Amino acid sequence: MKDERPLLFETAREGRTGYRLPDSDVDMRVTATRGERALVRQSPLGLPSLSEVDVVRHYTNLAHDNYCIDLGFYPLGSCTMKYNPKVNEETARLPGFENLHPLQPEADAQGTLELMHDLIVRLCTITGMKWGTLQPFAGAQGEFTGMRLFRAYFDHRGEGERTKILVPDSAHGTNPASAHIAGFEVHEVKSDRRGMVSLESIREHLDERLAGIMLTNPNTLGLFEEDILEIAQAVHEAGGLLYYDGANLNAIMGKVRPGDMGFDVVHLNLHKTFSTPHGGGGPGSGPVLVNERLRRFLPIPDIQAVDGRFLLTNDRPDSIGRISGFYGNVGVLVRAYTYLLTMGADGLAAASERAVLNANYLRELLKKHYHLPFDALCKHEFVLSAAKLKEATGVSALDIAKRLLDYRIHPPTVYFPLIVPEAMMIEPTETESKEVLDGFVETMVEIAEEARKSPEKLHDAPSATSVRRLDEVLAAKKPVVAWRRPL
């Protein structure tokens, strides 16, 4: 059995220190509390005392226990785990960007403001929208922002009774959650036998209470919603709006734009489509773009270009207000902007083409070995089902995922979308070469074989990782979310 990795607190030794600060050159005997004893901390601080090498070894060892896109294939559906070009890190760390304070006057921030302004222009070009905000920190906050824009639009028109948001049963979980916390009532609409949103199911909801619909296109099955123009027309005629969840934009850049499909509000995930690193769960960025009729409601501050100067303005009386404490994850915006300039129009279209080609290539090869419930030309991803395999062998999608870990491959997204039992959602992205894809197919075929011959091997997987399968029930039943000093 491998050793447990010690915690920082277990490695710490009294008296060690990892850093030397400059000696203070002012008299340190001054007290800051003006004699108000109640303001002083009573309890010990408890932070660990470590040397610099202790700290560096600790994190180097932890890094060793972490998979990432720089190590290998990461076909995590709907997450667009593409390679993150290294120049993005260098530009984001330019001192002029990094050391700018958010309360400096606009005159001091012209470089960053120009970048932000031009980024909005370019994202609008890619999506076919008119203007936007870069404040949302992530896709889910973009969705929330979009839903607040819907609310403001209807309130402005005196249509406060429009509270109903339609969300397909194949939607990302954040969609219904965001609509709900923004004050809407969520109604699920069914997917049809093609795996697309059913126009019939939408028609049942077209009334004066309809606020709109949230869609991902291509959807989470990787299928392009072929009825999108009819859906847009029906929703608009009923007085509703269309929201575009941009998680899957990587499939269609340079081919078709959400604005041309009829969407009124779009959010993008810069940490997916625009190659900014995901950081183990953020920081991301979820810009929101709108068409002309929703523009006046965008968050403040808005960025304006006036005679070649860039200004921030709060003078937007119909605005939904502030989304971020300052201006969002500006460091992430610099990375995405770098990527956009590097790729250009040709590069972005090529990225989508290759992402779609890679996905279809895998789909064709894997459907011979795993059940493909919706067998059609896909876009950037597709969804297999392990349900039949499970029936025959007892091996589940989770077992397959865990076995892939032994092969040093990140598994697909499993158990999503919810409309496919034992789902395995595979998104290879444009990053991967034919060799990597062929290797993946080979591994998946081998695993299917193992499932039939020695299913216990899959139930027991993984075995080559730093820890074996975890007891998630125990973690939730008796939650321990912080270390406590042993008594």
Next chain:
Amino acid sequence: MLAVVGKSTVEELFDDIPSDIRLKNGLALEPGKSEWEVYNHLRRLSERNRVDRISFLGGGAYDHIVPATVRHVLSKPEFATAYTPYQAEISQGILQAIFEYQTMMCMLTGLDVSNASLYDGASAVVEACSVGLQSNRRSNRILYSATLHPNVKRVLVTNYRGRGIELEEIPAIDGQTSLPATKELLSETTAAIVVQSPNYFGCLENFEGFAEEAHSRGALFVVSANPMSLALFRTPAEWGADVAVGDTQVFGFPANYGGPSAGYITAREEYLRKMPGRIVGQTVDRDGRRAFVLTLQAREQHIKRERATSNICTNQALVALGNAVYLATLGAEGLREVCSQSAVKAQYLHDRLAAELPVDDAFPRPFFNEFTIRLPTPSRNVIESMSRAGYLAGFCPADLDVGAVIDEHEAEGKDLLTIAVTEKRTREEIEGFVSAMKDALK
């Protein structure tokens, strides 16, 4: 590959898109460029920002020293280029690091449980209020102090306006949230009272009696605190808080024009299952070995969908990691030193200004590393003239919409200046600041 797919051109892969909306000529953007050209373009843009002045500017983002270890660890691709750790067996690195981050945020705030980070300090306040609204089902009111950062107030309004939730501001007197006013405003339908210390003006507030009042009406007591201050000053737990929140930019991050930073949220144990966002928990693997995993996921959007109380998915994991590296590098002793040097140097500058110049304290409260003074002239002029002399002198708190905190008769606060000092500033820089201000006030 196309042959396998049964297509003869790549374009055919897009035949499922209705032809009337297919882009005929591609995107109206210029073609791609080389790395070197792009880097140079970005470098030139970055040079159009002014970052060469000595900073005494705070207001939510502070200029602390960043140890080399932080940048080193954040550059490791194993952390930077990983997705959210859904597959725990190959993600023990980030999971353990976040577990340690959660532990250290609990140590700092004195509370029992922490999540894995939130977007920023403002969104953390919103989420803390949501914990309050969930905890008291009859509640529909949030009380917040007038001394809260005005941008945080605005974010609160954006989140709760039109959702049947009342937001009410508690007045402050002399830079301190009023306890009598709080008592008066409190009712059985109050979800939470939100206060901030050090507050927007830099004042350390005294919250004696607030928690008792809140609890007597079934409301949560939420304290927003600059976590750097907690190395020396009274913790949210010691004030009786149920939830503590704030922004962790101070732990190892440059200002970055406001982000990325991260929000923290810690709480008393009983609120664990109402916490928003990701939480890392300890468990064991099949061999009984200690390991870490994203836990309590039944709270989250991908399980609960429209019944979820928070929609958070991606947050600020890499920033939380950087915060942990910062805290581990400095340790208890180092953090206390940063905290006390910042406090003492701020006091030193304050006393030098008071001795040499015709300026007054705007508020009689003690402060940590930031304080507000009243100038004999509009602060805008002073900020501009100090800027020419090479200093970011601070900010005028009335430039953001602060409501009724400042006495309207006194030039609507246009003569106020809020100044921050960190351990990074030397005595020479502070003396330089004093003489530059002397010149500015001539």
